[in-house]
Structure formats: C-alpha cells, structure tokens
Amino acid sequence: MRERRGDPRAAGYVGGRSINLAISARGLKALRRVGLEDAILRDAIRMPGRMIHARDRSLTFQKYSRNPAHAIQSVSRSTLNLTLIHAAAAQPGVQIRFDQRCIEIDPIAGSATFVDDRTGERSTASADLIVGTDGAYSVLRGAMEKCEGFDYQQSWLSHGFKELHIPAVASGAHAPSAMEANALHIWPRGESMMIALPNPDGSFTCTLFWPHQSTAPRPGFDSVATAAAARAHFELQYPDALALMPTFDEDFENNPVGWMMTVRCRPWSTRGRVVLLGDAAHAIVPFFGQGANASFEDCEALTDALSQHAGDLPAALAAYELARKRNTDAIAEMALENFIEMRDKTASRLFRLRKKAEHALHALAPALFTPRYDMVSFDTIPYADALAKSRAQDRAIARAGLGAAVVAGAAVLYAAYALIIALVS
Numbered sequence: 001m002r003e004r005r006g007d008p009r010a011a012g013y014v015g016g017r018s019i020n021l022a023i024s025a026r027g028l029k030a031l032r033r034v035g036l037e038d039a040i041l042r043d044a045i046r047m048p049g050r051m052i053h054a055r056d057r058s059l060t061f062q063k064y065s066r067n068p069a070h071a072i073q074s075v076s077r078s079t080l081n082l083t084l085i086h087a088a089a090a091q092p093g094v095q096i097r098f099d100q101r102c103i104e105i106d107p108i109a110g111s112a113t114f115v116d117d118r119t120g121e122r123s124t125a126s127a128d129l130i131v132g133t134d135g136a137y138s139v140l141r142g143a144m145e146k147c148e149g150f151d152y153q154q155s156w157l158s159h160g161f162k163e164l165h166i167p168a169v170a171s172g173a174h175a176p177s178a179m180e181a182n183a184l185h186i187w188p189r190g191e192s193m194m195i196a197l198p199n200p201d202g203s204f205t206c207t208l209f210w211p212h213q214s215t216a217p218r219p220g221f222d223s224v225a226t227a228a229a230a231r232a233h234f235e236l237q238y239p240d241a242l243a244l245m246p247t248f249d250e251d252f253e254n255n256p257v258g259w260m261m262t263v264r265c266r267p268w269s270t271r272g273r274v275v276l277l278g279d280a281a282h283a284i285v286p287f288f289g290q291g292a293n294a295s296f297e298d299c300e301a302l303t304d305a306l307s308q309h310a311g312d313l314p315a316a317l318a319a320y321e322l323a324r325k326r327n328t329d330a331i332a333e334m335a336l337e338n339f340i341e342m343r344d345k346t347a348s349r350l351f352r353l354r355k356k357a358e359h360a361l362h363a364l365a366p367a368l369f370t371p372r373y374d375m376v377s378f379d380t381i382p383y384a385d386a387l388a389k390s391r392a393q394d395r396a397i398a399r400a401g402l403g404a405a406v407v408a409g410a411a412v413l414y415a416a417y418a419l420i421i422a423l424v425s
C-alpha cells in the first residue's frame with residue numbers, strides 16, 4: 001500500500017483540526033467484519049437525533065428513528081485512520097509506504113509511478129491488481145478517463161464548506177459543553193446551514209455550508225470573505241453558536257473553503273488490472289453522512305467478489321461493480337436531496353409533524369412503511385432499494401393525502417349543499 005501523506009503513527013495527526021464524521025450501520029457492519037467495530041465505537045459519540053437551532057435561539061430535538069437504540073456515531077477521522085492503519089500493518093505480508101505520491105498510472109499495464117515527497121525519488125511498481133482508493137481527485141480515475149469507453153460525469157455543488165470550532169466549556173478531557181453532546185446540531189437557514197458534530201473532549205466541529213457565490217440578499221463565501229463581515233452575519237443568523245466560538249475570527253480567516261462534488265463514472269475497472277473504490281469511484285456530497293459508509297460497503301463487496309470469482313479477476317471486478325454501481329448512484333441522489341431537507345425543511349413545523357407521522361406509521365406497520373433515514377442509516381438494505389421504496393412510500397402517502405383531501409372537500413360541499421337546502425325550504 002502506498003499513501004501520499006506522512007505516517008500518522010510517527011508524526012501524530014497533522015493537517016489542521018482533525019474533523020469528525022458520522023458512521024452508521026453500513027460502516028459499522030464492515031468494521032465488525034474485520035473485528036474493528038468495538039475499537040472505533042470506544043471513542044464514538046452516539047447521536048440519536050438532530051438538535052435544530054432556530055434564529056431566535058430556540059432548540060428542537062428531532063429523533064432520527066422511533067427505535068431508541070438507533071443512533072449515528074460521531075467518530076474522529078484521525079482515530080479511524082490510525083485504527084485502520086494499525087490493523088492493516090499487522091496483517092502478514094502487508095507493507096505500507098507513506099509519503100508516496102502517485103503521479104501516473106498505466107491502467108493497461110497495471111503499473112504506477114510514485115514520487116517520494118521527502119526525497120523526490122521516483123519509483124514505478126507493478127501489481128496483479130491496483131486498487132485505486134485515492135479519493136475524489138483520483139489519479140487512477142484520471143488515467144482511466146483516457147481509455148476508450150470510459151464514461152465520466154462530475155458536478156460541482158454550488159455550495160462550499162468551512163470548518164469552525166466550538167471548544168469544550170472547561171479545559172480537560174470530557175469537559176462539559178454548553179451544547180447537547182448526543183446530537184448532530186443543525187442551524188437551518190434556507191439556502192445555507194451550519195452543522196456541528198460532537199468530539200470526545202466535549203468540543204464540537206462545526207461545518208458551515210454556504211453558496212460559493214452570493215446572490216443578494218443571500219450571502220456567499222465570495223461576499224463574506226473577512227472575519228469581520230462573517231461575524232456581523234453570524235450575529236444575525238447564528239447568534240447562539242457565535243457566543244460559543246472564541247476562535248471564530250482566526251478559524252474563519254485561516255480555514256479554507258472546501259468544494260464538494262458528485263462523481264459518476266463507469267466502468268470501475270480496466271482489463272482486470274486496475275479498479276476504483278470509494279470516493280475515487282463515486283464521490284458524493286456529504287449531506288446523508290454516507291460517503292465513508294458507502295466506501296466501507298465497497299470494501300465488503302470487492303472482498304466478496306474476489307472470493308466468489310477466485311482466479312478470474314475480470315469477472316470478480318465486473319461482479320463488484322454490478323453489486324455497487326446502482327447503489328452508489330442511488331446514495332448520490334439521496335445525498336443531494338438530503339441537503340434540501342437539512343438546510344430548509346428541518347426548520348418547518350409541518351416537516352416535524354410529517355417526521356412524527358412517519359415514525360408512528362413505522363410503529364404501526366413496520367412491514368409496509370420504513371422512513372428513508374432508517375433504511376439508509378440504520379439498515380443495510382441496498383441503497384437503490386431504499387431509494388425505490390422511499391419514493392413508492394412518498395407516492396402512496398401523497399395519494400392517501402389527495403384521497404383524504406377529496407373526501408374532506410366532498411364533505412364540505414355536501415354540508416354546504418345541505419345548509420342551502422335547509423335555508424331555502
């Protein structure tokens with residue numbers, strides 16, 4: 001295995017503040033399979049619901065599921081990475097080389113060229129199979145794009161993100177915080193939003209999602225570029241959060257604006273020599289908290305396909321893609337839809353009523369109705385089935401709503417008709 005960054009075991013975690021991510025049923029299932037679930041959950045923080053912060057500072061807690069055992073888990077990326085690196089390095093025959101930046105891959109020959117970022121030394125390596133897990137800006141995918149028959153689609157989101165920080169109120173581990181620890185916090189503001197995930201030390205990592213470009217009166221990262229301008233905006237839009245951010249000015253000025261995109265491509269492999277996995281194959285926007293979870297599912301699917309088609313790499317890679325592609329396309333779509341739900345709908349009373357009605361329906365008829373969030377985050381049914389089933393449920397609810405409206409309308413008309421008859425007779 002070769003990795004561009006330095007060895008975090010030697011250097012400690014480097015590179016800004018370590019952000020966290022939400023891991024749910026799919027990621028946990030894959031981690032359980034390799035015996036790492038307990039190690040990851042040891043420092044994780046349960047988030048059984050979202051805490052909605054309104055502009056007037058009022059708070060509303062929305063449960064993710066009617067089942068109290070269901071929660072997504074806030075996990076530190078550095079802990080996750082370190083745990084996986086230690087476990088991989090302990091496997092017989094595994095060698096991990098750090099500071100190795102891949103600059104070129106020949107997908108037909110199955111060879112890759114690396115530069116050692118400490119020494120500048122170049123090296124080329126060949127392998128029976130190269131697995132490209134090099135993220136959304138994959139060098140392997142770039143090389144495959146030049147192969148005939150490779151389809152590639154990339155769409156940038158009009159919004160970017162910036163990380164901010166809420167420290168624990170008191171210093172020291174597990175210090176109390178002014179915010180509820182067991183929740184994913186959301187400040188929904190229509191076109192924009194901020195979220196915060198808890199860290200084990202009592203602090204929160206906040207992520208601000210704003211449009212890259214402003215369209216008055218809507219602010220964007222281009223128009224609110226300085227900490228002073230951002231502070232003025234936060235005083236109006238996120239006053240409760242701002243009060244908890246002593247390093248707001250430095251964080252806003254120093255932390256970069258990140259870009260987000262959806263990548264769809266196919267095929268994921270070339271001639272049985274190279275294959276894409278994770279964000280390299282299907283980068284998605286982060287609003288369902290499923291990018292890493294989906295990538296862990298890829299690992300399981302590739303492992304299964306390799307053992308089912310032992311000795312036939314092209315067949316194994318084709319089976320892996322067949323198992324995953326329709327599902328990663330589905331979660332890409334649901335992640336985009338969830339952005340609108342999080343930034344816009346979570347603030348509405350009607351939406352909250354609908355969520356409660358969905359949970360009640362699920363309790364009454366679990367075989368007939370399961371909310372989409374439960375299917376995606378607390379179950380491992382294929383994403384494509386979760387998408388199809390939730391769309392069918394939405395249509396049925398809309399029909400039932402229409403039916404109820406027609407019946408109610410007819411009843412009103414009948415009552416008016418009866419009243420007129422009574423008045424004229």
Ligand SMILES: Cc1cc2nc3c(=O)[nH]c(=O)nc-3n(C[C@H](O)[C@H](O)[C@H](O)COP(=O)(O)OP(=O)(O)OC[C@H]3O[C@@H](n4cnc5c(N)ncnc54)[C@H](O)[C@@H]3O)c2cc1C
Nearest residue numbers: 003004021022101102134135278279286289290291292293
């Ligand atoms: C703001 C944000 C929040 C998110 N929140 C969540 C969440 O809550 N839950 C969730 O499941 N997912 C979340 N995601 C998505 C998640 O981070 C990704 O889906 C996941 O990290 C993908 O893993 P990966 O291994 O495919 O790619 P990456 O994590 O990007 O890893 C790629 C690796 O390849 C290395 N690399 C890259 N280029 C080269 C090269 N040229 N040579 C050698 N090495 C190279 C990198 O250094 C890196 O180690 C979020 C994403 C963002 C942006």
